Amino acid sequence: MRKIGFKALAAILMIGRRSKKHVDWTLAIAIFSTIVTVGLIALYVWQGRPDLR
Template identity: 40%
Template sequence: MRRFAMKALFTALNLSQAERDRINWDRLILVFSTLVTIGLIVLYAYGKATFRW
């Protein structure tokens, strides 16, 4: 029973580390897509303001 508890503990620790990595990737993708969206809105507003579009 003690060996099973240790395996369960190490498995839970490994899963939490993997989940932390996944969250960091999700956050990175979210920030990048937000920056791209804001950049496109700024370009659109600039184009409308200078009558180029």
């Protein structure tokens, strides 16, 4: 999971270097919403596992 996170962070940083004049808000919102969705799914799965309580 950490390797995927570092790859995503590197991709975001490379996109930022490519377009310094303006921020692509559509891409930024899509990335942010994806991160939030994955986090919520992870919390749901983690909460449902009885051996982690």
